[in-house]
Amino acid sequence: MPGAEDRALDALIACPTCDALHRLAEVPVGARARCRRCARVLLAPRQSAMTQIVMLAATAAILMVAAVFFPFLEIHASGLSRWSSLLGVVAAFSEGWMLPLTFGLGAMILVLPLARLAALIYTLAPMALGHRPAPHAALAFRWAEAMRPWAMVEIFILGAAISLVKISALADVALGPAFWALAVLVVVTVLKDTLMCRMTVWKTLEERRPS
Structure with missing residues (x-):
């Protein structure tokens, strides 16, 4: 079973452009989640x-x-x-x-x-x-x-x-x-x-x- 630290890491995503870490959250269909640092689109479910x-x-x-x-x-x-x-x-x-x-x-x-x-x-x-x-x-x-x-x-x-x-x-x-x-x-x-x-x-x- 994964420990608390493993679950915490699984809840993070890194921006492919600037490597800034973000907490993974549910993004509604049609919405976009952008990096706070460089504004790169991280999630855009359709x-x-x-x-x-x-x-x-x-x-x-x-x-x-x-x-x-x-x-x-x-x-x-x-x-x-x-x-x-x-x-x-x-x-x-x-x-x-x-x-x-x-x-x-x-x-x-x-x-x-x-x-x-x-x-x-x-x-x-x-x-x-x-x-x-x-x-x-x-x-x-x-x-x-x-x-x-x-x-x-x-x-x-x-x-x-x-x-x-x-x-x-x-x-x-x-x-x-x-x-x-x-x-x-x-x-x-x-x-x-x-x-x-x-x-x-x-x-x-x-x-x-x-x-």
Whole structure:
């Protein structure tokens, strides 16, 4: 049985920005609890937020799969045309000393984003349905949070847009379905991250874990 000191520590939360300690209290749905020192939002529970996040994560995964297999762009120049998929973009660096770049690019724009979405769905789907967390759900969520800065689909689509502006001066460029799927994916990802209250997820994992 936990002692009084352990229970007192469990009732505290630290601000992720300034490390200020706060006593954990119930926050009504729709309200926000902010850090007294830096005004960082600590808790912001929303009605059916987990269900919405799971649906957005599933949508993002479908868009990612579509972006991999559909044409990304088509270039027309001097009577010739060539189209490329996202896999083709990744494989463009697969020769010689640039081979490691292929693995890094593939991991950051394909493997890590898909794995992170799968980890979020694995963590949140059972709790959204009112069940206990899946085995090792806390570890999966911790991994998903740690990999968030390394899933760089947003950076890739921004770099692709800048490159397309430069290429358009040399050739006619037609955007394929994969480009628009990635563009929608960025919007879905922003909505998902906006809805997610990480402190609430950790609190729910703690409250519903098997005793």
